[in-house]
Every structure is written in C-alpha cells, then in structure tokens.
Amino acid sequence: MNNITRRNTLQLMSAGLIAGAGYSMFPRKAAAAGTITVLNWQGYGTDEAWSIKAFQESTGIEVVHDYYSSEAEMLTKLRTNPGAYDLVVLNAARCAQAMAEDLIAPIDYSKVPNISSVAENLRANENFNKDGKGYAVPWVWGLTALAMREGLPKADSYAVLGDPAYKNRVALQDDAVGVIAAAALLTGQDMNNPKDLDLVKETLKGFKPNVKLLWSTEDQWNKSFAAKEFDVAMYWSGGSVRSKRVSKLPVDFVVPKEGGIGWVDGLGIPASAPNAEGAHAFANWMIDPKFYVEWATKAGAPASSNVAAMEALPADDLSRQIHKPEYIATMSIMSALPDDRREAFNNLWQEVKAFYAE
Amino acid sequence: MRSDAVLNEAVRGPSGPRKHRMLPSWVATTALLLPTYAWLTLAVLLPLLTMFVFSFMSATPMGKAPITFTLKHYRAFIDQPYLLNIGWTSLVIGFWTTLLCAIFGFLAAVALARATVGRMRETLLILILLPFWTNGLVRVFSWTMVLRENGFLDNVLHMVSADTGSISFLYTRYAIVLGLVHGYLPYMILTCYIALVTIDDAIIEAAASLGARWWTILFRILIPMAAPGLISGAVLTFVPVIGSFMEPRILGGKVGVTMGTVIEDQFTQAFNWPLGAALSFTLLAVVLAIFATFSGVLRRGAAA
Structure with a gap:
C-alpha cells in the first residue's frame, strides 16, 4: 500500500x-x-x-x-x-x-x-x-515515524502513542508491518524479526485508550487531521511533506529516539x-x-x-527540513519478511484490531 | 364480467386449437433455461469454485512457492479465537441493520403503496431510488462529513444551542449501522412495495368497515400478506451486510472490525488468499445454517 x-x-x-x-x-x-x-x-x-x-x-x-x-x-x-x-x-x-x-x-x-x-x-x-x-x-x-500537531511538545519516543495525555487523540496506520515495527522498536527489538511477539502484542494493546482511528490512505489521514480528530499519529515522511506543502496542515514530523521505520x-x-x-x-x-x-x-x-x-x-525546502541526515543514522530499514513471519504479523494485528474494536 | 370469462372458458373446453404442433415441454424448458444456467456457471459457479479450491491451498498460488493442500485455514476460528468475537459483531450488526431496514423500508413502502396514486407514486419511487444511483463510496464518505466532530450534524446542533457538546458518533457501531441501513434500504423498500401493491384494496376496506383499527389492519393484514416481500428484502440485506467491509472501515474507525474487513485484509494486505477464501466459505456456511434454522418460518412466510 x-x-x-x-x-x-x-x-x-x-x-x-x-x-x-x-x-x-x-x-x-x-x-x-x-x-x-x-x-x-x-x-x-x-x-x-x-x-x-x-x-x-x-x-x-x-x-x-x-x-x-x-x-x-x-x-x-x-x-x-x-x-x-x-x-x-x-x-x-x-x-x-x-x-x-x-x-x-x-x-x-x-x-x-x-x-x-x-x-x-x-x-x-x-x-x-x-x-x-x-x-x-x-x-x-523515506521513513515512517510520528506526526504531531504543531505546538504540541515534540515526543521523543514511540511511547507517546500510549501516553495518557493523548487519550483518544492517536491515529495508527492500518498496516501490520508498520505498527509492529513501531512497537518492536519501542520495546528495543529488531523490527524485522522481533523475538518477543507477545510483548509487541501487549504493547499495541496498551495503546487502546488512545487510539481514535486506524488510517489507511494519505487522503484519509489529511481529512481526519484537518478535522482535528487526532493530534499524534504514525505517518510517512513524504506524506508529511505533502500535507504541509499541498494541504497546508500544521504537521510536525517527529522522529523519536528509537529511530524511524525506513x-x-x-x-x-x-x-x-x-x-x-x-x-x-x-x-x-x-x-x-x-x-x-x-x-x-x-x-x-x-x-x-x-x-x-x-x-x-x-x-x-520542506522535504529537506523533514528528511534530516541524522535520521538515516537511527532508522531501521525494512527487510523482506518470510511468509510465516508475515502471516504471524498479520494475525497479530488482526487480533489487536479486534481488541481495539471491543 | 368475471363470471362471464369463467363461463366462456368452461364452454370452450380444455382442448383449444393451441395444443397442436407443440414441442415436448422439456425441450422448450431446457432451451429457455440453458442461457441462464450457462451464464450462472460462468459468472457465479466458476469463480466460487476457484475460491473454494484456493481455500485449501497452503499459500496464494502466485510466484514460485510450492503449493500443498491443507485444511488449516478452516481451523482459523479455533486457532485465532478472537475471530469468534469479530464474527459475532458482524452478525449483530447484520441483525440490527436488517431490523432497521425492515421497519423503515416497510413503512416507506406502505406510504408509497397506500397513500399515493399514479404519477405521484412513480415520482416518489424515483425520488427514493435516485440517491442510490450514486456511488456507494461517495455516500459513505458524505456520512463522515455529517457525523464527524464539528461536522454538519454538530454545526446544526450548535446553531440551535451553542453550548452543548458534540453529538458526533462517527467511529462507533451506530455509525456503521446507519451507513449500512442507508445503503441497503432501497432493496427492502422495493421488495415490500412489490408485495404491498398486490394486496387488494377491497380486503382493507372490508376490514375497516368491520371496525378494524389501523394497527389491526397493519399487523393482521398488511404484514402477513407482505411477508414474502419482507423476507426476501431481509435476505437481500442480511447476506451482503455481514460481509460488508467498506462501511465498517470508513465509518467505524477503530471499532470497524468485521468479518468483511478481516477477509478484505487477507486479500489486499496480508496477501493470504487461501485464508480469506476459507473465512468467506465459513461465513457462507454460517449464513446457510441460519437460514436452515429459520427455514420453517421463511417457507411459511414466503408461501403466505
């Protein structure tokens, strides 16, 4: 996608x-x-x-x-x-x-x-x-990391997705690989091959009180952000450039200390x-x-x-401001997933989504 | 008039001139049915069969991974018990959508069939159907504009009383049901309308002249006589609704997880067609089981 x-x-x-x-x-x-x-x-x-x-x-x-x-x-x-x-x-x-x-x-x-x-x-x-x-x-x-509404204190960790201060103000990407990568990085694991998938699952489930929305397209992200439905979200660096340049949205692209998903x-x-x-x-x-x-x-x-x-x-240039060279040093780069791991990721995310929906 | 016609029939007798030189009836029947069944085979049975075969494969048959046949996808509900909750949610959403469609659709059909005549009725019918010629996606997205915080609904409310909070209910199950009812209402209106227009006015006049109140007429005459329409409308609504994924995804936000979205994810995101197909057939089996359980009621209703 x-x-x-x-x-x-x-x-x-x-x-x-x-x-x-x-x-x-x-x-x-x-x-x-x-x-x-x-x-x-x-x-x-x-x-x-x-x-x-x-x-x-x-x-x-x-x-x-x-x-x-x-x-x-x-x-x-x-x-x-x-x-x-x-x-x-x-x-x-x-x-x-x-x-x-x-x-x-x-x-x-x-x-x-x-x-x-x-x-x-x-x-x-x-x-x-x-x-x-x-x-x-x-x-x-490019990389996926956090986007926050301008004026909010810039988060330094993916832990902000579970921060009680943002109750019901968070949007996650409806993408198994992306969300699992964020939770794996937050728990100090290799995002391409997290050893402790149960910990990843519990971390994602812990975001539940904050999660307002699961977005799947850039257009949906922009519309919901413009309607002030959320303040913190996982988002693409390139998407942030377009949201700022084309839609003039007050977006701050934030790469936390765990590094981006590149x-x-x-x-x-x-x-x-x-x-x-x-x-x-x-x-x-x-x-x-x-x-x-x-x-x-x-x-x-x-x-x-x-x-x-x-x-x-x-x-x-907005792209230059967002794609800072220091981000390259901290980001992890997505590798190919073997079929069984991809299936495990997808099943995990389905289960977490079902938990969010309860 | 009517008795005259009956009389003529009786006089002429059963052996009219039309009986001569007729093909054997089975030839005509086969010839007439053949195109329909050929089309059904091509358009429905073959794709279904392909999906059925897929559901036993170990991986999506693309690329060079070796394919073996397995039953493991049909164990999904046992291996991933959270799917049971999702399935239940889908059935509940399907139930409420069908019920609301039945109530509003039936009332709209009664109004259309009993309170209007001639050109007025045609115009109203077209006015009801017109919005449903627009793309479903557009209609669902317009609901998000109405329902979201600071959306149309909130703005209207704030015009009336500025201090009240938001009544936005986007990203809830109510929003999903609302979107689905809006989407499937015309099926119910049409099937009920067709059943209602066939009811002879004389029956209702007779009931009224014998002192029946409106609720007696509604529950003792209209609903039983229009039951075939209600039932076919309910089937036409319930089946697609429990497999729907667009409305839950767009209007449901994070609560919009239904069997439809799970199956769609398997096809589009996870690229696990076999699991998606297996889940679809499990869902189909559940639907058939539900219809089988209520088949007595359905048959009686349809025959009425």
Whole structure:
C-alpha cells in the first residue's frame, strides 16, 4: 500500500512535467555511445524526459524504459529476461532477494563517483551488501515515524502513542508491518524479526485508550487531521511533506529516539546487463545533486541518499527540513519478511484490531 | 364480467386449437433455461469454485512457492479465537441493520403503496431510488462529513444551542449501522412495495368497515400478506451486510472490525488468499445454517 501510494503520487506529479522537457543545462561530456534499458516503476524519477535528454547529450547513451507494476513482477522480469536490462530500481527488501538469486552483479563504485557523498548507513545496509561487496547504489529513501500537531511538545519516543495525555487523540496506520515495527522498536527489538511477539502484542494493546482511528490512505489521514480528530499519529515522511506543502496542515514530523521505520530504493545492475558501463554512468547521474534538485523541485521526489544532493536543495525546502541526515543514522530499514513471519504479523494485528474494536 | 370469462372458458373446453404442433415441454424448458444456467456457471459457479479450491491451498498460488493442500485455514476460528468475537459483531450488526431496514423500508413502502396514486407514486419511487444511483463510496464518505466532530450534524446542533457538546458518533457501531441501513434500504423498500401493491384494496376496506383499527389492519393484514416481500428484502440485506467491509472501515474507525474487513485484509494486505477464501466459505456456511434454522418460518412466510 505504502509504495503504491507514494509512486502514484509521483506519477501524477511527473505527468505535468513533460512540458518541462528540453533542457540542456548539463555540461557536455565525451560521448560513450550505446543504449541502456532501465526497469522501474513508471513515472519514478528515471524516466523524466528532460533528464534522459540531458543525459544523452552529455554521454551519448540513450535511455529506454521497461516498467513493472509490482515488485514480484520486477523479479520475474529479471529472472525470465536475462540480458534485457542494464539497470533496475529495487527496494532494499527485494534487493536481498535478487542478490541471493544472483540476479544482480556487484557495483564498481569507482565508476560511480557520486557515491562518495551517499550516506554510509544506506550504502552499508545489509540488504545491499553480500560478502563485502555492494550490489546496489542507494538512490532515494523515506521513513515512517510520528506526526504531531504543531505546538504540541515534540515526543521523543514511540511511547507517546500510549501516553495518557493523548487519550483518544492517536491515529495508527492500518498496516501490520508498520505498527509492529513501531512497537518492536519501542520495546528495543529488531523490527524485522522481533523475538518477543507477545510483548509487541501487549504493547499495541496498551495503546487502546488512545487510539481514535486506524488510517489507511494519505487522503484519509489529511481529512481526519484537518478535522482535528487526532493530534499524534504514525505517518510517512513524504506524506508529511505533502500535507504541509499541498494541504497546508500544521504537521510536525517527529522522529523519536528509537529511530524511524525506513525504506530505501536502490539502483542495481543485473548480472546479465549488456551495457554495465552505461548503467554505472546513469546510476551516477541519478544520485547527482544537479539531477536531484531539478527532480525534487519540479516534480517532487523522495529524499535522496546523497547527502550533498539534499544539501543542494533550497534551505526552505520542506522535504529537506523533514528528511534530516541524522535520521538515516537511527532508522531501521525494512527487510523482506518470510511468509510465516508475515502471516504471524498479520494475525497479530488482526487480533489487536479486534481488541481495539471491543 | 368475471363470471362471464369463467363461463366462456368452461364452454370452450380444455382442448383449444393451441395444443397442436407443440414441442415436448422439456425441450422448450431446457432451451429457455440453458442461457441462464450457462451464464450462472460462468459468472457465479466458476469463480466460487476457484475460491473454494484456493481455500485449501497452503499459500496464494502466485510466484514460485510450492503449493500443498491443507485444511488449516478452516481451523482459523479455533486457532485465532478472537475471530469468534469479530464474527459475532458482524452478525449483530447484520441483525440490527436488517431490523432497521425492515421497519423503515416497510413503512416507506406502505406510504408509497397506500397513500399515493399514479404519477405521484412513480415520482416518489424515483425520488427514493435516485440517491442510490450514486456511488456507494461517495455516500459513505458524505456520512463522515455529517457525523464527524464539528461536522454538519454538530454545526446544526450548535446553531440551535451553542453550548452543548458534540453529538458526533462517527467511529462507533451506530455509525456503521446507519451507513449500512442507508445503503441497503432501497432493496427492502422495493421488495415490500412489490408485495404491498398486490394486496387488494377491497380486503382493507372490508376490514375497516368491520371496525378494524389501523394497527389491526397493519399487523393482521398488511404484514402477513407482505411477508414474502419482507423476507426476501431481509435476505437481500442480511447476506451482503455481514460481509460488508467498506462501511465498517470508513465509518467505524477503530471499532470497524468485521468479518468483511478481516477477509478484505487477507486479500489486499496480508496477501493470504487461501485464508480469506476459507473465512468467506465459513461465513457462507454460517449464513446457510441460519437460514436452515429459520427455514420453517421463511417457507411459511414466503408461501403466505
């Protein structure tokens, strides 16, 4: 749900951007001819027309796209079409899977000079690395944490969700993985594999007097927040930017000391890529501050993994204010869940929801 | 007039000229029923059967995970006893929704059938049905505008008396029932209306002339004679209501946990189609069991 909403929003935003095509503000470099095929969600950064044009002018490499509409489809395409793709956008959780199946090859960081300013925590994420080699260039990230009404004292812990001061003033996300992650972090556990699920369950049940609402879409969150139905909620960083920028809501995005619940998308190069050279160049382009600033300010984008790119944004940019570099250091990153754990998570959340409804 | 017609029939006798050159009746019956049953097989039976097969699988048959057949999903109510509470909640919501629909729907149908005539009646019928041509989601969302704190209802109340607190009841079971009653009322109105218009005026006039008061007419004549309509309306309401998920989710907030939302979660969030299918079939079995228990009442009512 999370991913789809985020991407759909980007899709909508970039639809209006076609008109902005026709830039050549990037310096012309020696042409290394060829074509690369990028596999990504549609309308998600790599296929911005102005950027592809500028990239071709500067490197001579033509960028063509193939799209997927679910992460499972992306993996299937990589498995069944070897040699068809040069660069693929994959979530950290899926990257581990692609890496385990040897679908993607290690990255030669010497060909990606912009990696030097990418947050070390993202680059070293276990989902992107195997046997000391990096398998993806971290590209963009975001996190789920708390959103509070402006003027309230900023919470320093997820414990605020159970704080009696906010009786009936809390909204949780109706998403098993998200709420269990928050409760696991609060109880000092690994959110991807909490050892003590009963403790997680009791913690979530303890929020009952406070829980007013379980939200499932950004629109629902915005409407209920605007109607003052709750003051504290779990929320997405990107959603907070949009709530402030588009809906002008008085939202404070707060990352507590336990750290945010993070996601990061990386750029991987398939093991069978015919033009790995060009793919490295395009990956470097994608984390280049020049590309990122234009993408973020014109179309709207998640936070860049490149700290230098975030710093290149205008100081009053809401996304820059919300996605602070220090959050990267404390956040945990969502990994892929094995089926039995996913089922256990879902059953736990159903049980907690039934308890809330009593 | 009527006696004349009967007389003519008797004179002409049973062997009219129409009887000749007729196909055997079973051929005609089969030919006429075939498209219906073919369509039912394609549109209802096959999808149901697919879901039934899914409900025995160990995992959703997508991707490359090996699939084995298992009965474990049908043990969900034993393994996860909180589901019993949720199921009970759904039945209670279904009961109240059906009851309220029956009361309001029947009264509206009586008003429509007995107090209006001709064009006026048609116009009223269309006015009742018109709002139900809009999307259900839109109607449910408009209720959230009305019911929420500082919403329309509160504003109206504060116009009358400014000091009173909020009477908002969004995110309660009452809100869910309200939304569901609003959504399913037209089925009840229509089925009751169809049953009521067939009642001969003469019967009611006779009752009134013999001194029956309005409540006697209502309980001894109208309700028993319109019982088939009431019962089919109740079935049409009860069955979808206990499986509904949109209204509980939007109007119920955190109390909006019903069998419908649990099943929907299994399909959309948990990606556990087999469990969702197993829960659906369990629910179907419960509904059938309820109807079987009351089948005597239902049959008598439908025959009346």
